Amino acid sequence: MKKEADKENADAHDPEEDAASQLDFEPEDELGAAASFKAKIDKLKAELAECKAERQQYLDGWQRAKADAVNVRREASEQYSRAGEREREKLFLSILPAIDSFEMAMADSSWDSVPKEWRAGVESIYTQLVDGLKACGIEAYGKVGEQFDPALHRAIQETEAGGSSGQITQVVRRGWRAEARVLRPADVVVVQ
Numbered sequence: 001m002k003k004e005a006d007k008e009n010a011d012a013h014d015p016e017e018d019a020a021s022q023l024d025f026e027p028e029d030e031l032g033a034a035a036s037f038k039a040k041i042d043k044l045k046a047e048l049a050e051c052k053a054e055r056q057q058y059l060d061g062w063q064r065a066k067a068d069a070v071n072v073r074r075e076a077s078e079q080y081s082r083a084g085e086r087e088r089e090k091l092f093l094s095i096l097p098a099i100d101s102f103e104m105a106m107a108d109s110s111w112d113s114v115p116k117e118w119r120a121g122v123e124s125i126y127t128q129l130v131d132g133l134k135a136c137g138i139e140a141y142g143k144v145g146e147q148f149d150p151a152l153h154r155a156i157q158e159t160e161a162g163g164s165s166g167q168i169t170q171v172v173r174r175g176w177r178a179e180a181r182v183l184r185p186a187d188v189v190v191v192q
Contacts, residue, residue, distance in 0.1 A: 088138075092138050102122070138183070140175065142168070144170060147167060153188045156188065158189070159191055169188075173186065
């Protein structure tokens with residue numbers, strides 16, 4: 001039985017014993033016991049410093065990888081958002097000629113001769129289109145009496161009558177914007 005117990009103990013590996021066996025703890029005869037322990041402590045300090053440096057290297061690498069992952073996610077989100085914006089604007093620009101046609105038809109003098117029921121139906125469709133665009137963040141702008149702004153308006157004609165200098169006297173075609181971005185400038189007549 002004693003042989004079996006010794007055999008089991010020999011087969012079992014103690015991790016602490018394995019680590020201790022890697023270190024050389026036998027005193028060196030010529031240095032003496034105190035000097036030997038000092039040498040071992042210096043060796044352990046050197047190994048500890050090496051482990052700390054290696055740990056810091058791994059930590060730095062992990063932090064860089066984490067920062068890169070965050071940047072990639074943010075960039076992908078921004079690209080997705082920009083792609084959505086481009087598609088929204090593309091859809092708007094494909095609908096814009098129909099909206100312009102509605103506005104031209106309703107602004108014409110012959111619009112009053114159209115039966116009242118038809119006018120109400122067409123105006124309702126136009127309002128639904130404009131409200132749908134507004135719900136998507138796209139709005140029309142440009143009104144008579146506003147001050148001319150070259151970032152928002154395109155002067156297609158100048159006039160001397162009708163108001164103060166730089167004032168819009170007529171809106172030929174309304175402008176459209178998505179939040180702060182101008183999708184199409186308003187075509188206007190401006191006082192010189």
